[in-house]
Amino acid sequence: MANGGDQFGLAESPDSDCMDSPKETKPENPGYTLNSPASPQTASRQQPAATTTEQNGMEGIKVFLHDRELWTKFDEVGTEMIITKAGRRMFPSYKVKVTGLNPKTKYILLMDLVPKDDHRYKFSDNKWSVTGKAEPAMPGRLNVHPDSPATGAHWSRQLVSFQKLKLTNNHLDPFGHIILNSMHKYQPRLHIVKADENNGFGSKNTAFCTHIFSETAFIGVTSYQNHKITQLKIENNPFAKGFRGSDDNELHRMAKLQGKDFPVVPRSTVRQRACSTGSPFSGEGRGLRGSPETVGSPFSCENRLSPQELLRAPPAHYTLAPPHMQHSHQPQVYCTKRKVGENCSPGNRQHPYKKAFTGSSPSEGESYYHPSSYPPPPPGLSNNPLTDSPSSSDMGQRQACMFASSEPRLDELNCTSWSYSSPLPSAMTPMDPYPPYTPHPPYSSSPQGSRLSAIANQSSPTLGEHIGHHPYPSQSAAPPPQSSQNIHSRQVSPPLREYPRYTPNLSPPLYHTLETHTHIRCVVPEWSAAS
DNA sequence: TCTGCCACCTA
DNA sequence: ATAGGTGGCAG
Numbered sequence: 304m305a306n307g308g309d310q311f312g313l314a315e316s317p318d319s320d321c322m323d324s325p326k327e328t329k330p331e332n333p334g335y336t337l338n339s340p341a342s343p344q345t346a347s348r349q350q351p352a353a354t355t356t357e358q359n360g361m362e363g364i365k366v367f368l369h370d371r372e373l374w375t376k377f378d379e380v381g382t383e384m385i386i387t388k389a390g391r392r393m394f395p396s397y398k399v400k401v402t403g404l405n406p407k408t409k410y411i412l413l414m415d416l417v418p419k420d421d422h423r424y425k426f427s428d429n430k431w432s433v434t435g436k437a438e439p440a441m442p443g444r445l446n447v448h449p450d451s452p453a454t455g456a457h458w459s460r461q462l463v464s465f466q467k468l469k470l471t472n473n474h475l476d477p478f479g480h481i482i483l484n485s486m487h488k489y490q491p492r493l494h495i496v497k498a499d500e501n502n503g504f505g506s507k508n509t510a511f512c513t514h515i516f517s518e519t520a521f522i523g524v525t526s527y528q529n530h531k532i533t534q535l536k537i538e539n540n541p542f543a544k545g546f547r548g549s550d551d552n553e554l555h556r557m558a559k560l561q562g563k564d565f566p567v568v569p570r571s572t573v574r575q576r577a578c579s580t581g582s583p584f585s586g587e588g589r590g591l592r593g594s595p596e597t598v599g600s601p602f603s604c605e606n607r608l609s610p611q612e613l614l615r616a617p618p619a620h621y622t623l624a625p626p627h628m629q630h631s632h633q634p635q636v637y638c639t640k641r642k643v644g645e646n647c648s649p650g651n652r653q654h655p656y657k658k659a660f661t662g663s664s665p666s667e668g669e670s671y672y673h674p675s676s677y678p679p680p681p682p683g684l685s686n687n688p689l690t691d692s693p694s695s696s697d698m699g700q701r702q703a704c705m706f707a708s709s710e711p712r713l714d715e716l717n718c719t720s721w722s723y724s725s726p727l728p729s730a731m732t733p734m735d736p737y738p739p740y741t742p743h744p745p746y747s748s749s750p751q752g753s754r755l756s757a758i759a760n761q762s763s764p765t766l767g768e769h770i771g772h773h774p775y776p777s778q779s780a781a782p783p784p785q786s787s788q789n790i791h792s793r794q795v796s797p798p799l800r801e802y803p804r805y806t807p808n809l810s811p812p813l814y815h816t817l818e819t820h821t822h823i824r825c826v827v828p829e830w831s832a833a834s
Numbered sequence: 835t836c837t838g839c840c841a842c843c844t845a
Numbered sequence: 846a847t848a849g850g851t852g853g854c855a856g
Binding site: 387388472485486524525526541542543544545546 | 835836837838841842843844845
């Protein structure tokens with residue numbers, strides 16, 4: 304799979320829409336049914352405020368997880384993703400099929416990873432268990448798909464792949480990779496944002512929706528813990544073909560490596576213990592997964608949000624039903640509206656870099672999320688995960704924010720910028736100690752920039768806010784039927800401002816990545832409070 | 835735990 | 846041919 308794309312395994316999600324859509328169908332996946340949520344659901348979910356309806360046209364959007372079957376295999380064992388200083392790709396790679404987009408409307412697709420809970424895990428006795436509280440979330444970053452902004456026709460034409468997205472444990476990562484903590488669980492989220500005239504988002508009312516497939520949740524590790532996962536990776540990832548083995552191959556290898564005789568045991572085997580199983584996900588924790596079962600369905604939603612909000616997006620939390628609920632599987636979709644306004648002041652954002660969180664992040668850590676929040680809102684969106692999580696505590700991070708503030712973040716970014724992946728932009732250049740990515744400055748700007756950035760910004764900022772502000776419905780509504788996914792939509796009103804600056808660069812290095820936290824911080828206050 | 839290097843592969 | 850993605854392993 305991996306890459307490939309092939310198959311499909313799209314999970315679907317049917318749902319559709321958030322708002323109202325009449326829904327149609329959902330055809331897609333036959334298998335699963337989701338039910339869903341079809342649009343109606345959405346609506347219902349939306350609960351609260353509900354927004355909209357208007358739909359910005361986000362309502363009929365459906366997202367199907369590609370290769371869902373493979374994801375499910377990993378999920379059943381307890382998916383692990385290697386995180387390295389240089390950045391490592393996710394294996395099953397995150398690919399989706401998107402339907403229901405207006406062919407002529409431009410959208411920005413982006414991903415982020417939010418903490419699934421506030422626990423730190425350990426793997427012993429062939430199973431995962433909670434060992435303590437999660438460390439402070441790292442700066443949340445958004446990974447904007449390189450094709451963004453692009454028309455609905457473009458996105459619908461083929462699978463949308465985030466296979467180049469990389470995960471890192473380097474809190475000061477200058478490349479725009481998504482920063483995670485080892486031994487912590489994360490939930491990937493897809494956000495579909497309607498681009499504004501400038502191809503950015505964030506401006507006034509930015510409509511967006513968030514889709515979550517619970518089977519894509521995973522624990523970040525610096526080396527595989529469960530041998531079963533290692534085997535699944537080797538068996539399915541083309542780049543690991545060298546480790547497959549037929550015995551002969553292995554023996555040879557071993558011999559070479561060791562210079563010894565052939566080992567008897569295949570490498571993989573050796574390492575692990577028995578593995579029995581245990582998928583962390585499922586069981587334990589809080590909710591890692593939402594519903595295991597199923598599918599993810601897509602949700603659709605619409606709303607407009609401010610970019611920030613996006614970031615905040617409904618967090619998974621919201622989305623997900625409480626762990627328990629989650630089981631129900633349904634995907635949930637929520638749609639909400641919000642306005643952004645608040646947000647952080649610009650100043651708030653921090654930069655990740657500022658300090659290295661790495662070590663510690665002391666303060667923050669704990670605070671993270673509120674429990675209640677968990678599933679925390681997505682980092683960016685609703686809350687940022689990162690940010691969010693940290694929640695109040697984020698302060699620590701906040702500092703970071705400070706830096707960030709200057710940053711450009713999403714706002715700054717332009718689609719263009721985002722899209723590119725180029726590595727560092729000049730600004731970012733590596734040289735710096737990392738100011739990088741963030742945003743700052745100076746990059747160019749593209750007109751577009753604002754939009755994306757906005758989103759980004761929003762996200763982060765929003766997060767906090769959102770959270771605070773709106774409660775998402777998380778559950779409230781009934782759980783959506785579908786499963787895995789959740790969708791949120793929102794509208795935001797005033798988007799963030801755009802940032803005047805920037806642009807481009809932000810993340811050049813980052814590539815499409817945006818950091819969320821920044822926003823978050825801003826937000827933080829609120830939600831912390833809220834929470 | 836985490837990092838760096840290695841052989842092996844894919845693209 | 847080069848560039849870059851994999852897990853194994855030693856440290």
